[in-house]
Amino acid sequence: MKINKLVLKNFRSYEEETTFDFSTTKEKNIILVGGKNGAGKSTIFEAIKLCIYGPMAYKYQGFNSSYISRIKSNINNNSLKNDTVDAFVSIDIEISESTEKNTYTLKREWTFKDKKLDEKFVVYKNSSLIPLDKEELNYFENYITSIISPKIFEFFFFDGEHLSEFFIGKNSNIHLKQSLLSLCNFDTFDVLKNTIISTARSNKNTNDEIEIIKDDYLNLENRLYELNTKEETISEEFKEIENQLEDLQQEKLKLEKDFRKKGGVLAEERELLNSKTIELETKRSLINQNIKDFCNEMLPFLIVKTKIINLEKQLKTESDTLLYSQLKNKLNTEYIKKLLLNKIDPSSLDKIAITISEALVDDIKPDSYEENFESIHNLSNDESKYLFSLINTILDFNNTTILDSFKEYRNISNELSDIRTKLNTSLEDESLNQYINDIANLSNKIGHLSESKNLLSNSLDEIRLDINEVTSERDKSKSKYIELLQSNKVVDMSSNLILMLDDIIQTLTENKTKEIQDNFMYIFRKIIQKDNFIDFIDIDSNFNAALYINKMYYSLELENLIENIGYDEMERKFGRLFFDDLFKLYNVENRSELLNAIKTDTQSSFLTLRTKVDINGFSSGEKQIYILCLYWALLKASDIEIPFIIDTPYARIDETHRNNITSEYLSTISDQVIILSTNTEIDEKAYREIKPKLNGEYLIQYDDKNRKTIQREGYFFEV
Template identity: 25%
Template sequence: MIFEYIKFKNYRPYYGTQTIYFTEKNPKFSPFNQNIVLIGGLNGAGKTSLINAIFVCLYGRRFFNKNEYSKILDSAINKKHRNEGGTESSIELCFKDSTGVYSIEVNFYQTRTGIEDKITLYTIDGEGQKMESSSSSEEFISFIDKKIPKEVSQFFIFDAEKIRDLVGQHDAKETIDAIQKVVSLDLYRTLSKDLIQLFNTETKKLGNLVKDDELANIRKRLEQIQNELEDNDKKIDEIKMVTDSLHEQKNTLDKQKRQKFISTSLSKQKISELLGKKKANLVSIQKGIETFAKTELLKLILKKPIDNLKSRLQDEKEYNNVLSHNSNIFKNYDLFAKELIKSDVNPPLTDEQKQQIYSSGKGIWKKLNNIREKMVNTDLNIIHDLSDGDYRKIISHPNTTTSNLSKLLDDRYKAENDISNYEIQLESAPEEVDTSNEDSKIREIDKDIAIQLANKKLLLIQSNKLRDEQGKLTREYTGKLKTKNDNSGVIHKVELLKNLLSATNEFISEVTILKANLLKVEIENILNILFRKKDLNRIEFDSKDFTLRIFDEDDREIDLTSRSEGEKQLIALAMIWALTKVAGTKMPFVIDTPLARLDSIHRTNLVNSYFTKLNEQVIILSTDTEIDERFMKDLEPHLVKSYVLEHDDEEEFTKIREGYFEFAGGVL
């Protein structure tokens, strides 16, 4: 599966229609594996909106909780577009796989009650034409989950800083289920459940034909066991719902704690940082005012006199042009009238008569030749005598200033006011944060979770005993039925199902061990590539609970949750790469802020040995301090496309531009 492009139309920070292409239409030959799309953006430029847009297209509401999706809907239409009267926005995600090319379009509409959404699936033919696929929401969910199931999306589209939480949750049931789904073990277990259901159905058919009391009692007990197993499964599902709710409550409390820590860290440290930036900005503004006084002030003073001079010169030019035009159109008449008046007549004409003849003749000439004479509204006194070159030089002289003094003065006032406010805030900023209330509630929740898990363990033990009894009774039941010749065909079918079920369970056991061993080998190899720590001596990947264990040089198990944030991130990334290699999947990876918590050596290992080999398509969202100029040079041979998200603070929207951040050496 490969992402082709994502198109935004007035969605969240993206104003107008903007597109990010993840593939090259006409790729050039390269000896390097070109699998990386690099998207740069500072904090707040729209990287999170981009990742959430992918989740919205693929999974819609079911990926987010109610409050999260409500916030997405509230800001789905770009602010500037709404101010201009716009009421719609959209996202379009195009991807292809071995079955064809598809496009998912999500449209957002402003209604009286709020913003609503609509998801439409299209197929795209060889000529690029889109055809709407008429599918229900259930069919759409089934279609997507066959491509990239929601439960495993966390391994392919993720924030690299948050993926380290996978290390702390690697033994959680949800994580284990997701890992097993990636390597297809869930399919084998589904097959086993289907075979058990078919076996029970066929066994009931046999029971209906056999009237023997002993067989009837066995059948009755098998039905009781099946009912008890189903009841246990329901109880386990209920426990899961309760534990899920408890985990959600715990996560909410953890978020509240983190928010308190964040707000505290933003106090003195952040206010001091902001205060320094404001003071530097004030110095820059003052320099701008001084520059204006040196270069633009004289222009501002002379602007009006120069404008008046230009206007006067243009009026004189137009007046002279009219006089010249009128003189030229009567040139032939003037020659004729001049010769006519010179003629000798008797008696001679007076000067007044000659003038009358000239004026009357001019009117007749004008009428006969259909001449249109330009009119002059007022007589203009010509006071300037300029050459054409001097006239053009004055008219074309620029008479605008490049600086806005009023804005500079406003900015200076605002900066001085902000500095005063920050200095006041700095004096009263808090030093400590109290999370005792949240810690107490979390401890209570942990106790409740432990109780639920203990109950679940008892139910699983009981279910295992029931299944053992079920297997024993089934063999006894089948053996007795073999003596019934009338039922030999059905008995044979049940026997085949029993053998098939046994072989399937044996296969599941073997393939589970195989997958676990493969994951162990791959994770170990990848950690050796990415890590420089000598205390990671060996690893185990348990085939029973699918959990990762790492041991130090003294063969003591390492507490993964106590490792540094950077190490946990590397371990999580190693698990993801190993899952990809073992599963053989060709999913696109979208990784946000991949290098934020890592030192330079680990960053180099990731850039050179991880991203370029991870899969066929790796989309990296980075700030300018992560993929910097040095790492950009390492990635450049592997790039398919690169973009930068530039947020215009004044216009309040983000523009997508091809390329990357500007470094000292230029734009890459």
């Protein structure tokens, strides 16, 4: 099946009639639809699914009030203002029927009559102007759902975020099994088995114990069915709330962006800016006072700095000269004679006193002494000390400090100017309050939805725990029931059929599992660019998937591992196939024989064993590649021909693997691949790589002013 064309009108954000040509060729099998978040990309997938399945697209049984409410929310608001409402989605699908290829045009249209919503669904075959009649239409609806059910169709919409938990989470084995059964139509056998079990209730058995066990088994089956149904319903509701939260978050971000574009300043930010202004003004005032003090006290002296140097020299000379004069007068000849009296010969006293006096006076004479020097200032000792201190302060002054003060003063002035500009250009109080109220309302909605989401998440965890417990109880009850039937040699057609159907499902899934493993390794080796990264994938009977790599072990290492951590921990760490290889290499059948065989290994040889690789240790990109490859392997094993719609194909994929995803993955997974991407997901380089495979490309943009999506041909970039 291929979707050749999609037409939308007044559906969600698509107001005008908008057409997407999705036709592809074998060589060019990719259609690229670009758009930013909120532009309307996911609407495309929903429109296709809704057009084909109607109420079943939302898991409703018919045209009920819930479905009507859902459709009303999908109709473009602008169209409701017109005299008549004309809203529809239409698709052209190509289906291979025997040796022919027929094209069906499906159109689902909505109008209002007497304030009530009316839906009209018509189908045209091979461009006929006459639609299928009622009987033919009923047959076609049953036919299309038999070819591809809504559940399977949704599987072909690849969402990396959802599938990460789907294929790696704690219930990944259950999801993998259910996916395989659905894709390969093996779930029909499950439905048949449950029908037989239900019918078997009416059959009476004389053996009371068997009857009790059978009732217990059937009750557990019903309980499990109810839990699975409830889990599916809550999961759908959880996903819907997630979508609503994403829309509200985008709306809030847009509102805040618009608010700031118009000069808006939130009250909290305004208060911070005012506080910052006061702080800066105080700081600037202190700096200004320091500058004034400098100008009053220091600057005049710095201007005449050369004269200050001369003044210092003059004062020093005056001080030295004064001291010299005082000492000179003190150390006269008469003073010396008094000192030496009675200490030397009187006859030579005069001569010696004169000599000593002249020598001392000459010794204390300062270098700067001038015979005719005149003192100008005649300062006191205290005055001289103060003036010398002031002169030293002036001469040692570092102008960097005052220059830094001027620089800081200018910076503060500039910052104050910016703050005042921001405050002066902000919105008026009325507009500010309106924005604040709108943002507060959105925040409240987001808060309520987040709370609901958390409650649903908790409910899902509880239900999934119940499912695991009931599944375990059901399996035990079933085993006991079959065991009692066999031991009592009860020939019961129902039990035989149940066993037969279980065998059929096991046989079919075993073959498909092998095919999935081969498909996975084929595409994984094509995409991954690492040598000796993964050698094998194993999917066991319970659909637990594990990756393995061939590793070398020394026999002594194996002996130490068994002695240190034991068999159970080894199997948990290294995998089931690790022990399968050991048993085969040592030709033993159980664990008790294995250790003895290893200890008696006289060769002490190296062994190549398949060793499990922990997927949780992969990088985000490697996990995404693992999921993509498992997804590809499933689809190839199912042999279903249907368009593959993928949202952001390169999420978390590093640049080195993108080219392989384009050439090996997207070109082979389906004859028709529709990619929904942002400009950051498929950027300009990725666009150049994918360009040769494109048969069509569109760019959709959301017009904020008119609140509608606009479409044009081309992508964000041109090549």
